[in-house]
Amino acid sequence: MEKTMSSEFKIVEEPKNTLAMNPKKFAMWLFIGSVGMLFASLTSAYIVRQAEGNWLFFELPGILTVSTVVILLSSVTMQWAYWSSRKDSLQMVKYLVSVTTILGVAFLVLQFYGWKALVENQVFLVGNPSGSFLYVITGLHGLHIISAIVFLLLVLISAFRFRVHSKNLLQIEMCTTYWHFLGGLWLYLFVFLLLYR
Amino acid sequence: MATVDLHTHTETHAHTEHEHEEHHHGNFWTNYVFSEDHKVIAKQFLITGMAWALIGGVLSVMFRLQLGFPDSDLSWLRPLIGGWLTPEGKIDPEFYLALVTMHGTIMVFFVLTAGLSGTFSNFLIPLQIGARDMASGFMNMLSYWFFFLSSVIMFTSLFISTGPASGGWVIYPPLSALPQAMQGSGLGMTLWLVAMALFIVSSLLGGINYITTVINLRTKGMSFTKLPLTIWAFFFTAIIGVLSFPVLFAAALLLIFDRSFGTSFYLSDIYIGGEALPNQGGSPILFQHLFWFLGHPEVYIVLLPALGITSEIIATNSRKPIFGYKAMVGSMLFIAILSFVVWAHHMFVTGMNPFLGSIFTLLTLIIAVPSAVKIFNYVTTLWKGNIIFTPAMLFSIGLVSFFLTGGITGIFLGNSAIDIQLHDTYFVVAHFHLVMGSASFFGMVAGVYHWFPKMFGRMLDDRLGYIHFWLTIVGVYLVFFPMHYIGIAGFPRRYYSWTNFETFSGFADLNMLVSIAAIITLVAQLLFVFNFIYSIFRGRVASANPWNSNTLEWTTPRSPGHGNWPGEIPTVYRWPYDYSKPGAKDDFIPQHIPYSETPESNFPHENELVKLEMDNGSAIIVEDKKH
DSSP states (O other), X not given: OHHHHHHHHHHOOOOSOSSOSXXXXXXXXXXXXXXXXXXHHHHHHHHXXXXXXXXXXXXXXXXXXXXXXXXXXXXXXXXXXHHHHHTTOHHHHHHHHHHHHHHHHHHHHHHHHHHHHHHHTTOOSSXXXXXXXXXXXXXXXXXXXXXXXXXXXXXXXXXXXXXXXXXBOHHHHHHHHHHHHHHHHHHHHHHHHHHOO | OHHHHXXXXXXXXXXXXXXXXXXXXXXXXIIIISOOOHHHHHHHHHHHHHHHHHHHHHHHHHHHHHXXXXXXXXXXXXXXXXXXXXXXXXXXXXXHHHHHHHHHHIIIIIIIIIIIIIHHHHHHHXXXXXXXXXXXXXXXXXXXXXHHHHHHHHHHHTTSTTOSOOSTTTTOTTTTTOTTTOGGGTHHHHHHHHHHHHHHHHHHHHHHHHHHHHHHOOOXXXXXXXXXXXXXXXXXXXXXXXXXXXXXXXXXXXXXXXXXXXXOSSOOSOEETTEXXXXXXXXXXXXXXXXXXXXXXXXXXXXXXXXXXXXXXXHHHHTSOOTTHXXXXXXXXXXXXXXXXXXXXXXXXXXXOHXXXXXXXXXXXXXXXXXXXXXXXXXXXXXXXXXXXXXXXXXXHHHHHXXXXXXXXXXHHTSHHHHHHHTTBHHHHHHHIIIIIIHHHHHHHHHXXXXXXXXXXXXXXXXXXXXXXXXXXXXXXXXXXXHHHHHHTTOBXXXXXXXXXXXXXXXXXXXXXXXXXXXXXXXXXXXXXXXHHHHHHHSOBOOSSTTOOOSGGGGSOSSOOTTSOSSSOOOOOSOTTOBSOTTOSSSBOOTTSOGGGOTTTOOHHHHHHHHHHHHTTTXXXXXXXXX
16 A cells, blocks of 8 residues: 555656756757767877877977966856846846957967967977877867857847847857856866876 | 747747647748758658668679679679779779778668668657657758768769779778878778768767757657657667767868878878888877777667667567567667777777787677677567568568677677687678678668658558568578688688689689679669659558557658647657557557556556546656556
């Protein structure tokens, strides 16, 4: 008898939302997962290749530290923008998304200067794989940042049309997730490149 | 604020049911070409996949002609391959390598990945979980068109003057990285890489969509424990794809850099004509690691959907519940996990640390356990069933047969010591063609026979189906069984000719037999193509549920329109395998029949559920903790 009682309590459940997540948001997480696999495979290829020796050692350009700070800062402004949209302070949203976009572009410019510093340091794309890996990894990350900046611009356009507010959060939420992911990804890559040289 | 509300509305239109009715009308282009409907996209994938299968089959017959009849005059092929014949009427050796490469690439990726997953994941996921369409119809459409673009580029590469990629479907560098290595490593290889990059994009778009749909768009009551095994299989396949295809992308990206920008990821210490290349410090083994980290999961991307389709067809046509539903799901999960940790068994002879080889041997052999569980469950499902031998059923049983015969040789090949002898011989060719190639192909064909009525509203001809089946299964075994012997004798794969080696002068007759069987098998497929095309237009009109099956797709009308169900989506009350339930009126009870309507066949615990159905209206979900 006790069995039926307990099962009755367990069984009844509103089945409407089997998983309380918007499909688009869920797809975004899966996309993030596959981008994560892309960089995981590149960094593990890096480790495997490095273990075989004949590896050119060089210092990472100092400017990459600055770009790391910039991208972390942009994550803060992005999160702030998201919070503002939840509180319906539409002016702040416009302002903060713009700032994030500018910081994102600044990050790309800094990465480019990082490449320039590498070239001055006689580290080229063509040459020892240690340098090639650095260019490919940073370049590929940069491409993803460009895609995120396009996404930011879309959010910005929506914000200027007053379409980003507490009842319409999906777009900015997805953009925030993506932007945080790319920031976190860069942090991982930066620490990784510092540790394995 | 009106604009604001409007916008919220359009964003969520994919899930609201009313608005779907607006999509019914459209012109030819939006309905049949750039369609976002999952059923149309599935058919597009199927027809493209079938075209590729024919091309891949023709290529294989061409190189089998060379292998089986090395002395014959093939001048009659000149209209087809023109300059690729030598003046003596032989296939050009480099073109032979191109044929082998393209056969592999086409069959593995374009037929058994896109053609199989693309068709059946697209067609069955929304229909079997009770959804109006995929999570994102637009992404789904993009997925097909990226695949189409990739197909066009790969197809074009067959016709360029330097020939398509020729370094084997695994495109190992340095062969694939240096245009000087062979003709096919020039433009052909570039086109191969571009096509595969697009293919990866297509797979990711598709896979992300499949996973999202399975998780988020199930109908009321469709808990995970009530999912048909097909859906479980597509779900695991999509997860494997989303995790492994980016790795192939990384491998290909670094190869592109090596080929086009002069980097040295995979190249080192190479001399061409006595001249050293500038590339220093690369590692060709690195490519193999990256490639096989995709390559091995790819085997299961190809196989799992076929296994899922088989589970469904065998249960339906045995008129019995699937034996060990949870064991089936568990073994698929286990296979999916293991598929990521066995890749180095493709690399036993690359000078790998023998200790590492032992670990990979162990992990590889563990895969035999879930595989055996699956075979056991298929056989026990068939055991004492009221078996109906439809063509689909025959092909499913054929799959089980191939999975067993091909799987057993995997146990030998998975041993790092035995692999020293068998590596890159015809034994390997025989193994993977049976366990992966033929098994998956049979799953795909079985799926077409089984779901053709739902796809086109008509039945395929049974008699042609039986002829097709018997010719194909006998043909396949005649092709691949002798290859085991040829392989054990040490015949290496991908060789143009063995006439230069006294050791390999034997087995010429066996090779001839293989080639003849290959030709017969290919011709048998034409029967199927004829049956397919004929039945689309002239086939017997199908009823809504011709196989008396339980899953939700058979509750739709004969030709489901956009949105799949004209009225409300049915609610699911029971698992999909209530066949021949004791006491029931019919020998099947579809998933949408509540327990309250079947008092005569309910088990005691199911009678308890009836009360809840009453109390709670139609919407209940059962957590399957008591089974």
